[in-house]
Amino acid sequence: MTRTYLPGVLAMAAIVVASNILVQFLFGNWLTWGAFTYPLAFLVNDVMNRVYGPAAARRVVWVGFAVGVACSLIGTQIMGEFGPLVTLRIALGSGTAFLIAQLVDVAIFNRLRDDKHGGPWWRAPLASTLVGSTLDTALFFSIAFSATLIFLEPANDVSWAGEILPVLGFGPELPLWVSLAVADWAVKLSLALLALVPFRLIVSKMTQPVA
Numbered sequence: 072m073t074r075t076y077l078p079g080v081l082a083m084a085a086i087v088v089a090s091n092i093l094v095q096f097l098f099g100n101w102l103t104w105g106a107f108t109y110p111l112a113f114l115v116n117d118v119m120n121r122v123y124g125p126a127a128a129r130r131v132v133w134v135g136f137a138v139g140v141a142c143s144l145i146g147t148q149i150m151g152e153f154g155p156l157v158t159l160r161i162a163l164g165s166g167t168a169f170l171i172a173q174l175v176d177v178a179i180f181n182r183l184r185d186d187k188h189g190g191p192w193w194r195a196p197l198a199s200t201l202v203g204s205t206l207d208t209a210l211f212f213s214i215a216f217s218a219t220l221i222f223l224e225p226a227n228d229v230s231w232a233g234e235i236l237p238v239l240g241f242g243p244e245l246p247l248w249v250s251l252a253v254a255d256w257a258v259k260l261s262l263a264l265l266a267l268v269p270f271r272l273i274v275s276k277m278t279q280p281v282a
Contacts, residue, residue: 164214176203
C-alpha cells in the first residue's frame with residue numbers, strides 16, 4: 072500500500088466501522104445515526120481520486136469493502152432482540168451497494184475531473200457523489216428489504232419492512248422500506264452538497280506545492 076495515501080485508507084476504514092456501529096441506533100422514525108457518517112465515504116473516495124488518481128481511489132474502495140465484509144461477519148455473530156444484528160440480506164445489500172456505488176463514483180469522477188477536462192471544480196465530486204449515492208440507496212434497500220427478493224433469505228422475516236404506510240408519514244402509501252430509503256437518500260444528497268466545502272479545502276491543501 073502506497074504510503075502517501077495511507078490516510079485515505081485509514082479514513083475509509085474508520086468511516087465503514089463507525090457506520091456499521093451507528094446504524095444500530097435510531098435517529099427519529101426513518102433514519103439511523105449511520106446515515107450521517109456513511110456518506111463521508113464518497114468524500115474520501117473523491118479526494119483520493121482527485122489527488123492520487125482513480126487507481127488509488129479504487130484501492131481505497133476495496134479496503135472499505137473488505138472492512139465492511141468483516142463488520143458484517145462480526146454482526147452475524149452478535150444476537151439482538153430479534154436475532155443476529157446483521158442478516159444475510161443486509162450483508163449482501165450493504166456489500167453490493169458499497170462496492171458498486173463507490174466504483175461508479177470513481178469512474179464518473181475520473182471522467183469529469185477538472186484537471187483533465189477543465190470545467191468547474193465542483194462538477195466531478197457533485198455528479199459522482201449524487202449518482203453513487205442514488206445507486207447505493209436503491210441497491211441496499213431493495214436487496215435488504217424488498218419482498219420480491221425474499222428468496223435470498225427465506226428464513227429472514229422482513230414483513231415489517233413491507234408494512235404499507237404513507238411515505239415519510241405524509242406521502243403516498245408504499246412499503247415502509249421505501250420511506251427508509253427516501254430519508255436515507257435525502258441525507259446523502261444534502262451531505263453531497265455540504266461535502267463540497269471540505270473537498271475543496273482538503274484538495275487545495277494536499278495539492279499545493281511544497282515550499
